[in-house]
Amino acid sequence: MNHPKSAQSEFVKQTIREAGLRATPARIATLKLLQEATSPLSHAEVSDELEGMGVDKATVFRNLNDMASAGLLRKTELGDRVWRFELFTENEAHGSVHPHFVCVDCGSVSCMVEIKLTAGSMRLSQEFGEVTEILLRGQCNDCS
Ligand SMILES: [Zn+2]
């Protein structure tokens, strides 16, 4: 994605409006931040980034949850009781999920966007319930 900055802002604004929300500067900044991120971000991480803009933590929290409810963001919990937020990746139907890799040593989270359950695995997993998160744990390259 190599849009010029202004075009990208317009696109982000439009995306927020299409979800039925007001495109406030804080929401635009949040969405841009998550667009540039390579892994899901926690409320604290987004707050730290937007602090310089004068956005308070409560607003960040509300915006993240509003945008998740509106279907703009996916809210995910990876076994450490921290909610993280990320954009749905391109071509990802709202039901399907990409796996996440969590390092047991440093806690870093990576999106495994190229890795998917096969259609057959999806079908079989439905016998157990609806899959909402696929989690792989181990040591990341920096820690192993
Ligand atoms: Zn690690």
Ligand SMILES: [Zn+2]
């Ligand atoms: Zn992810």
